[in-house]
Amino acid sequence: MDMFALWLLIAVAVGLGWVIGHHQRLAFSEEHSGSSDSGGEHPLALSYLFEAFDSPTVDSFVEQLEITERSAPLYLAIANYYRKQGDLERSTLIHQKLLGESIIQDKLASQVTFELSQDYMAAGLYDRAESVLTGLLKDDDWHERSLLGLLEIYERERDWLVAREKALTLGSRKNKRINRRAAQYCCELAEAELRRSKRTNARDLAKEALSIDKTCARASLLLARVEVETSNYQAALNVLKQIEHQDASYVVESLDLAQECCTQLDQREKFRRILDYVWERQPSSKVLIKSAEVIAQLESTREATEYLQSKLDEFPSLAGLKVLIELLIPVADPEPKRWIRVVKGVMENILHQEPTYRCENCGFAGHTLHWQCPSCRQWAAVKPLLWT
Template sequence: MPPDAFQLLWLLLPVAAASGWYIAARQYRTRHPRPPSSELNQAYFQGFNYLLNEQPDKAIDVFIRALEVDSDTVETHLALGNLFRRRGEVDRAIRIHQNIMARPSLKPDQRYQALLELAQDYQRSGLLDRAEALYHDLLEARRHVETALKSLVEIYEQEQEWNKAIEHARQLQSRCGIPTGDAIAHYFCELAEGALERGDRRQAREHLRQALRNDRDCVRASLLLGRMEQERENCRAAIRHYLQIEEQNPGLLPLALPSLEECHEHLGRLDEYEGYLRGAVERHGHPRIAHHLIDFLARRYGREQAMQSLPRLFRETHPGLVGAERLVSHLLERDGGRAGEELKEVHELLKTMLERRPAYRCERCGFEGKALHWQCPGCKRWNSMVPLDDGC
């Protein structure tokens, strides 16, 4: 029997027995002419029969039908609906919570709790319009405000309705005191990318300014602003945006380095770029910045010049697998056909290891990937993906 089924049955069996006593006592007090608990007892033994025949799902259904929904058993039904939703049996959860909502005798707190559970059922099953409507009902009643707002933001993210996501994220901040500036900044970046696809550069620029107002450390906004200026061949302005990334998040500076090099080359200022790269390596000791420096030196001065810088860079940055692969690659290119087969085999082994190795990891849930995601695909958190020192 699945563990969740055991959990359900442990929850239901004592409640069913207690409900039999409760209903019997209540009907006795009201002088009900029929033996009160016979139907419940029959259902109880029918459920046991299903258990003995290893049919737990049928046993659960019998026990659920046997329990009357009222103020004394509603918590049990809410718990059952929760368990079904967690098991992925959303249709069952919806039926239970709809059944609770249909009872006129519920206390207000119980009714709003059932309303929240039903909204979460709809959201889990993909019925987002229904879920959205119920969450708004909760907001109007000022019940479960934080959960309703978080869920609405999730829905609007999923539907890519960024303006609504901004509106409700701001409410989450003002009404519940939960910081949402970083998420709002990304919503504005999404709007900016949409405006760029439509060719509306003015609107895109305004969205990106709003992004930086909400989160001045928004690397994504600086990258997009830099790209926009670079496409206009306004390389000085592009450089200013790209250089801002070092202050925002030095670990993500390598994302801008190829574009920074292009801009400096366009302006004839490669000496300045080389000095900046060397300074960035000294300031942060980040292996990926050192890798860019090595490649830049190789392109500008040749492999020999790059090779001379490798020992010092290795000592300063601990470049790991990527650095080892670059070193062997440079040795192979320098030696050409004179390189030994053993060195070639080592190079192939290092490349294979790097192909399997992720470049980014989510700080919250541990999701790993080769590409940077501004929003983690695993936990849906914004700005949680960080570069691995050994990745590239």
């Protein structure tokens, strides 16, 4: 096939793909208004191009296509498509080639440089990505994206000290996205200090996190933990009260600490009032179970059983049913007791397979509260599931 016919075919494939993709993107954007990628991407159009032609053919097309201001978005889209497919060598080569062109240096250098940093990031070449992004910080239009890219590098390297320092020195104090991250870095450092039993340092870091982002529920949980570990139970309860206003979805995470504080202060009735308060605003398996436990301690097993039965009518819950069975075992006759134990074992198995946390951004689910989602890497997106 001669070169003219090849170009014609490619042009038709890209054109057709773009038209179809454009219409589909319009339909998509009506459902998801405001979401768009940077970098002149036409992913669906390009998928038609790559389905129709193999990589060497596209390479040949890319090599012969003149680099102009108009063709640059197509170059960027092809390179980004390669990156998404994991072909980092090709995407890097295209971005490097673009940066060698004077027309790009004049008008699109920052955008192409940023894309090159993303190639390095995807390849795990963090030193190169850091160098490129640091150079890009001086461009006001790319400052925030570059800083977020740099922070992502330090996050991946778990270098929380540098991440905090860069976020605080390079980010604007008014930038909530950066502040939320800086607070999380302080929390990471505070947790490390707690693991080393350096409670004063952990307290200072948790307070620093709250001074940077007063909505950081993780910092309040940490500060309360420090107060509990230093026997300041009333102070811990005062800190835990803030979580409702910071991020109510983490209130259930505060209940173990609140229970310990009330027990140490010999105020079990107070803990029951806390549970009632939380239940009224946010019923959950955990509150149901803890309420039954407290009623059993303060009143009797029978009262706790009746409480659970009444609540389970309205809020059926496997975890609640399991506690009800546990309460019934000691008072059951020998034969039913045997069967109740079998049912309890089956329910424990089922419950073990149910996740207790889920990322509200990507759906990642598990049994651990990750403050940074291991899948989508968003902070404070993994939330406790209220019902199991």
